[in-house]
Amino acid sequence: xxxxxxxxxxxxxxxxxxxxxxxxxxxxxxxxxxxxxxxxxxxxxxxxxxxxxxxxxxxxxxxxxxxxxxxxxxxxxxxxxxxxxxxxxxxxxxxxxxxxxxxxxxxxxxxxxxxxxxxxxxxxxxxxxxxxxxxxxxxxxxxxxxxxxxxxxxxxxxxxxxxxxxxxxxxxxxxxxxxxxxxxxxxxxxxxxxxxxxxxxxxxxxxxxxxxxxxxxxxxxxxxxxxxxxxxxxxxxxxxxxxxxxxxxxxxxxxxxxxxxxxxxxxxxxxxxxxxxxxxxxxxxxxxxxxxxxxxxxxxxxxxxxxxxxxxxxxxxxxx
Amino acid sequence: xxxxxxxxxxxxxxxxxxxxxxxxxxxxxxxxxxxxxxxxxxxxxxxxxxxxxxxxxxxxxxxxxxxxxxxxxxxxxxxxxxxxxxxxxxxxxxxxxxxxxxxxxxxxxxxxxxxxxxxxxxxxxxxxxxxxxxxxxxxxxxxxxxxxxxxxxxxxxxxxxxxxxxxxxxxxxxxxxxxxxxxxxxxxxxxxxxxxxxxxxxxxxxxxxxxxxxxxxxxxxxxxxxxxxxxxxxxxxxxxxxxxxxxxxxxxxxxxxxxxxxxxxxxxxxxxxxxxxxxxxxxxxxxxxxxxxxxxxxxxxxxxxxxxxxxxxxxx
Ligand SMILES: Nc1ncnc2c1ncn2[C@@H]1O[C@H](COP(=O)(O)OP(=O)(O)OP(=O)(O)O)[C@@H](O)[C@H]1O
Ligand SMILES: [Mg+2]
Numbered sequence: 001x002x003x004x005x006x007x008x009x010x011x012x013x014x015x016x017x018x019x020x021x022x023x024x025x026x027x028x029x030x031x032x033x034x035x036x037x038x039x040x041x042x043x044x045x046x047x048x049x050x051x052x053x054x055x056x057x058x059x060x061x062x063x064x065x066x067x068x069x070x071x072x073x074x075x076x077x078x079x080x081x082x083x084x085x086x087x088x089x090x091x092x093x094x095x096x097x098x099x100x101x102x103x104x105x106x107x108x109x110x111x112x113x114x115x116x117x118x119x120x121x122x123x124x125x126x127x128x129x130x131x132x133x134x135x136x137x138x139x140x141x142x143x144x145x146x147x148x149x150x151x152x153x154x155x156x157x158x159x160x161x162x163x164x165x166x167x168x169x170x171x172x173x174x175x176x177x178x179x180x181x182x183x184x185x186x187x188x189x190x191x192x193x194x195x196x197x198x199x200x201x202x203x204x205x206x207x208x209x210x211x212x213x214x215x216x217x218x219x220x221x222x223x224x225x226x227x228x229x230x231x232x233x234x235x236x237x238x239x240x241x242x243x244x245x246x247x248x249x250x251x252x253x254x255x256x257x258x259x260x261x262x263x264x265x266x267x268x269x270x271x272x273x274x275x276x277x278x279x280x281x282x283x284x285x286x287x288x289x290x291x292x293x294x295x296x297x298x299x300x301x302x303x304x305x306x307x308x309x310x311x312x313x314x315x316x317x318x319x320x
Numbered sequence: 321x322x323x324x325x326x327x328x329x330x331x332x333x334x335x336x337x338x339x340x341x342x343x344x345x346x347x348x349x350x351x352x353x354x355x356x357x358x359x360x361x362x363x364x365x366x367x368x369x370x371x372x373x374x375x376x377x378x379x380x381x382x383x384x385x386x387x388x389x390x391x392x393x394x395x396x397x398x399x400x401x402x403x404x405x406x407x408x409x410x411x412x413x414x415x416x417x418x419x420x421x422x423x424x425x426x427x428x429x430x431x432x433x434x435x436x437x438x439x440x441x442x443x444x445x446x447x448x449x450x451x452x453x454x455x456x457x458x459x460x461x462x463x464x465x466x467x468x469x470x471x472x473x474x475x476x477x478x479x480x481x482x483x484x485x486x487x488x489x490x491x492x493x494x495x496x497x498x499x500x501x502x503x504x505x506x507x508x509x510x511x512x513x514x515x516x517x518x519x520x521x522x523x524x525x526x527x528x529x530x531x532x533x534x535x536x537x538x539x540x541x542x543x544x545x546x547x548x549x550x551x552x553x554x555x556x557x558x559x560x561x562x563x564x565x566x567x568x569x570x571x572x573x574x575x576x577x578x579x580x581x582x583x584x585x586x587x588x589x590x591x592x593x594x595x596x597x598x599x600x601x602x603x604x605x606x607x608x609x610x611x612x613x614x615x616x617x618x619x620x621x622x623x624x625x626x627x628x629x630x631x632x633x634x635x636x
Contacts, residue, residue: 042479044402046431053435057428066416144412147378148474151408152430153401318378319338 051158058166062132068170071128072177078124079116079182086112087189100198108193109186110205113212114282116182117175117219121275125174126251129223132170133230134243136163137313141238141320156314160231164306167227172220179216199284214281222275222294225301226251229271232309238320268293271301326390328352328482328513329375334384336370344370346537347384352515352530357508359524359545360517361624362534368517369409371534372486375515376406389482402432405480407488411471415460419451419470422459426474433478445473450499464491472500483507485516501527533627540627556591556599557583559612571606575599591615 062068083105090106101118104111117125137160140146149159186192195208203211229250233243254272257263267273274294280287329352336345345367352358362368373379375386377394386393391400413422423442427433433441446452449469454462462470468491475483485504489497504514504527518524524531525545532542556577560568568587572580575598577589591599596615603610 042403042432043434044399044432047434050431053428054431057425061414061425143414144410145414147373147408148406148412148426149429150378150397151376151401151404151406152426153377153398154429154431155398315380317373317380319373 051162054154054158054162055165058162059169062166062170063173068132071131072174075120075124075128075174076177076181078120079112079178080185082116082119083109083112083182083185083189104196105186106190108195108208109188109190110183110192110195110208110212112186112190113179113182114215116178117215117278118276120178121219122255123252125178125219125223126226127248128174129167129171129226130230130244130247130251132174133167133227134234134245134247135240136167136231137234138237138240138243139234141318142240144320146320147318150318157310160235160310160313163234164227164231167231168224171223171227175216175220175223179212183212195282197284198279198282201284203284211281215278218278218281218291218294219275221298222278225271225298225305228302228305228309232305232312235309235313235316269297269300271297273297326354327387328354328356328389329358329515330387331371331375332385334371334374334386335382336367336374336379337382343537345374345381348534348537348539349542350375350532350539351542352513354513355508355511356513356530357504357528358513358515358530358532359528360515360532360534361519361524362517363519366534367537368534369486372406372408372484372515372517376404376408376484377401378408403478403481404484405475405478405482406484406486407471407475408484408486410487410490411467411474413459413467413470413474416458418456418458419462419466419473420446420455422470423474423477427477430478441477445476448476448503449473450496465493465496468492469496472503480507480512483512483514483516485514487518488516489518533624535627554591555588555616556594556596557586557588557612557614557616558599558603558610559586560603560608560610561585564608567606568603568608571602571608572599575602 082102086102086106101111101115105115137146140149150156183192192205192209194202194205195211196202226247230243230247233246234240237243251272254270258267258270258273274290274297277290277294280290329350331348331350333347333349334345335343335347337343348367348371350371360368360371370379374381375388375393377397377400380394388396388400388404393400413419414425417425420442423445424438427438427442428435443452446455449472451466451469451473454466457466459467459470468488472485472488475485483504488504489500492500504516508514508527508529516524516528528545530543531545533540556572558568558572562585565582565585565587569580569582572587572589575594577592577594577599580587580589582588596613600610600613603613
């Protein structure tokens, strides 16, 4: 006979209880504090605005984190350095080589914004976004804080949503850091003038500013698919670096596939295929169909990987 | 059934098989009455933490049912976990925030916490675990015991009906260990049910009213602390004159005691359900000089080792 058999479950409960020396005290007497105790008078339903507080706590965590601040500052250095290099080599080869945006920056500081984003888009921005979104859930898992958040209890769907807001905000901050520093540095070094569009037409500065703002918004939008991919990988592992690396790999592989002519059939659906279509906004007649295609592809990636992240995270065993 | 006599935790056939094939928890029927301090014992790797994770909805059972505070888990996790405080497999906080900032973040994420009373609750929780002075230090710089205390403070940020503490005294100094024991008693006195897991037997022995002992994924023993001590290996030791040892042996055997043996001038036997008074009466009645009679209740450690094996190596 196993020992468990000799002691049936729940035999004569509560005959010995802390803080009460009487061995024969009855259950209701002992349990009385549980009924009237502070835990039962407390409100346990979610309060109004609790999701807002969760999101704010997440943003404070993401934006207050030293590593993230260093990353953003590093991105901000790109337009500054580019501007300085162009300024001191205005008439050298560098100014005339390279893509048109870079050459144009010396004529009009507004183009320093575009040139900087153009330089960061293939690798530095994806890397930054991979770090932010890959860390979102996996970072909490590896620190062990994920289990304590879920025990509060934070609803898993809400937590994932808050994490998504955090990762998207970080991506937006990264893009805006480049744009803001680019605008200031461009203005100081080269001055802001009326804009000569790709089609050769000149439009007033205000129109130009609006178009550059459109470019910044389009690039930010273009990165949402990658944020979703990063978030998905982040729910798969307890090792943040693994999620970050996998996310970078996705963006690199996408770019490589996009460059293989033999695969042109799948090109329109690739994550990175439409990233550089922001140039469309610098034409006199913007082809909104091209812009729309870029938006749709990102929306599809966000939906697919967002849903995958949700399905995985709401079912996962939290063993970290 | 009113909420007060409803058990705090009940499981039926609770089983967890990890994707690796490892059966960490194997069909256990846990019963934690409301108001109890339940000592959850077991050697390393016996499945305590995995069980606790299933109780709290972090891990999905492969089979079996869990009811916590009367509601099914993990389905009702969002409804149930509010009044449940927990420390699972050690504390965990953001290393680059201070202890206090970490608690502020936790409280901000708690959907039912009242932001207006936050500071008061934080101060009280930090004071309760003796961490008031170190609250402004970064978590990264905390000592092991300070981290453990902050974890406890996190579990005490709100008043709780149920506290689940997995190895709460891990890394604490003797004072800290005593304080935790004191804290558990105090909370239990307020009506909080406490489930505390440990492999440090002496600690548990002193506070718990109920015991459950795990071994290799199974719950090998469960019940009230007092009754467990009785029904297990209570021994009796009778001291008689040296030439009477043989006679005493046959008297005890005649009484139906098991495992009768001789240790020097003393006769020892498993008492079982026999009244010690009957033993002394029988010995005296047989004309022996009874110089001493001792009833030896086992320590919890003896019970534990007996049930879970002597070996030091983890079972699996
Ligand atoms: N995520 C996992 N995947 C596979 N096996 C696991 C996992 N987590 C735990 N196990 C296994 O389940 C068994 C029980 O582990 P558990 O952590 O529950 O033990 P424990 O009783 O808490 O031990 P300890 O006293 O050392 O904390 C162990 O054999 C362990 O190897
Ligand atoms: Mg454990």
